[in-house]
Amino acid sequence: MRVIAIANQKGGCGKTTTSINLAACLSHLQRKTLLIDFDPQGHSTCGLGVVAEKLPYTLYDLICAGEGPRPLLSDVIVELDPCLALLPSYVILSKIEAEYARPQDFEGVLVRSLDLPWLEQQGIEFILIDCPPNLGKLTYSAFESASDVLIPIEPSFFSLHGLAKISETLEQIKIRRIFPVEVHALMTLFDGDNGFAKEVHDNVYKNFQQKLFKTVIHTHSLLKEASAAGQSIVRYAPDSPPCRDYLELAVELLDRIEGTVRTASHSSESEVRMRFGPKRVIGGMMFQYYNRLASRVQIAGDFSGWIPTPMFQRTTDGVWQIVVPITSGHYRYKFIVDGEWQMDPSHPFQMKNNFGSYDSYVELNRIA
Numbered sequence: 001m002r003v004i005a006i007a008n009q010k011g012g013c014g015k016t017t018t019s020i021n022l023a024a025c026l027s028h029l030q031r032k033t034l035l036i037d038f039d040p041q042g043h044s045t046c047g048l049g050v051v052a053e054k055l056p057y058t059l060y061d062l063i064c065a066g067e068g069p070r071p072l073l074s075d076v077i078v079e080l081d082p083c084l085a086l087l088p089s090y091v092i093l094s095k096i097e098a099e100y101a102r103p104q105d106f107e108g109v110l111v112r113s114l115d116l117p118w119l120e121q122q123g124i125e126f127i128l129i130d131c132p133p134n135l136g137k138l139t140y141s142a143f144e145s146a147s148d149v150l151i152p153i154e155p156s157f158f159s160l161h162g163l164a165k166i167s168e169t170l171e172q173i174k175i176r177r178i179f180p181v182e183v184h185a186l187m188t189l190f191d192g193d194n195g196f197a198k199e200v201h202d203n204v205y206k207n208f209q210q211k212l213f214k215t216v217i218h219t220h221s222l223l224k225e226a227s228a229a230g231q232s233i234v235r236y237a238p239d240s241p242p243c244r245d246y247l248e249l250a251v252e253l254l255d256r257i258e259g260t261v262r263t264a265s266h267s268s269e270s271e272v273r274m275r276f277g278p279k280r281v282i283g284g285m286m287f288q289y290y291n292r293l294a295s296r297v298q299i300a301g302d303f304s305g306w307i308p309t310p311m312f313q314r315t316t317d318g319v320w321q322i323v324v325p326i327t328s329g330h331y332r333y334k335f336i337v338d339g340e341w342q343m344d345p346s347h348p349f350q351m352k353n354n355f356g357s358y359d360s361y362v363e364l365n366r367i368a
């Protein structure tokens with residue numbers, strides 16, 4: 001399980017927007033994800049259409065300082081869809097820092113309250129923590145539990161100015177950690193036509209190098225509209241450019257963490273093609289198709305009643321992917337590339353169909 005704290009002490013840089021939409025995209029890719037709203041502003045909670053005032057419990061009840069009985073984690077979690085759950089928050093969370101007078105009493109509070117083995121039993125693969133815009137006790141507590149820290153950076157003068165502060169934050173993380181933490185940086189609110197934005201991007205790259213995601217999240221009004229409507233961009237506008245940005249981010253993150261796909265840069269087309277047969281991944285089977293020129297790739301098969309389902313394109317290396325939640329059995333399938341049905345060129349197994357032609361064929365226990 002990966003626990004990813006989404007943090008930056010600078011306000012308004014896209015922490016909440018990234019938390020909500022990355023969580024929604026991971027869940028869309030059938031990866032069970034829990035989003036923890038760790039900010040007393042409760043923006044991840046209301047941004048997903050959950051009204052905290054109407055809930056019997058919020059995160060505060062799990063981690064408050066009092067001695068009284070606490071709710072079960074399962075009573076606080078709100079299930080939003082089969083692969084997406086939320087630990088909601090409300091303004092009362094702002095009391096928490098004052099409740100724990102001695103900083104050492106607050107240490108480990110989130111880890112203690114989370115019951116990670118139970119979450120793992122529930123199949124949760126990713127926990128995203130939306131942190132508040134400061135380096136207070138809540139943020140430190142998130143860092144203590146995190147395997148990864150994702151820093152959203154928006155291209156403004158103030159964020160450049162704040163880079164030193166971010167580096168300081170990273171040092172603070174290292175001091176407080178026993179285990180190493182993976183750091184990731186993400187450009188958000190990016191306007192490609194703006195020269196200054198590009199300049200900031202280059203500066204951020206100098207600072208973070210490979211830790212900076214290739215994916216950038218462009219400025220798009222649909223993201224504001226989606227959160228005002230209490231929905232993720234996957235629900236609100238699944239075919240939109242900002243949805244594609246966040247799906248690319250989810251796929252790039254999975255690639256970084258799991259290394260399921262390597263980049264194509266130094267190999268011939270045919271060598272590259274052979275690497276992309278179906279692969280078992282947590283949550284099902286990942287189907288992959290390599291084609292740099294296609295503008296739309298879908299998959300259809302026994303698992304979808306032969307209804308074409310869109311695959312998602314990785315940033316710039318021509319790889320299209322989807323995770324289908326199947327864990328056993330055998331299935332026929334085909335890719336639909338710009339409207340043309342074709343077999344999987346990276347997978348050698350085929351089966352004759354009722355129309356006299358062939359389908360690709362996958363049997364789960366035959367996959368390496």
Ligand SMILES: Nc1ncnc2c1ncn2[C@@H]1O[C@H](COP(=O)(O)OP(=O)(O)OP(=O)(O)O)[C@@H](O)[C@H]1O
Binds near residue numbers: 010012041
């Ligand atoms: N890519 C984007 N395009 C357009 N608007 C965006 C984008 N990302 C974020 N916003 C908007 O910018 C504002 C700040 O974003 P967000 O709330 O995600 O930042 P934050 O870092 O969580 O803020 P805070 O520090 O207050 O927690 C919001 O109104 C949000 O809708």
Ligand SMILES: [Mg+2]
Binds near residue numbers: 015016017039043131
């Ligand atoms: Mg926020």
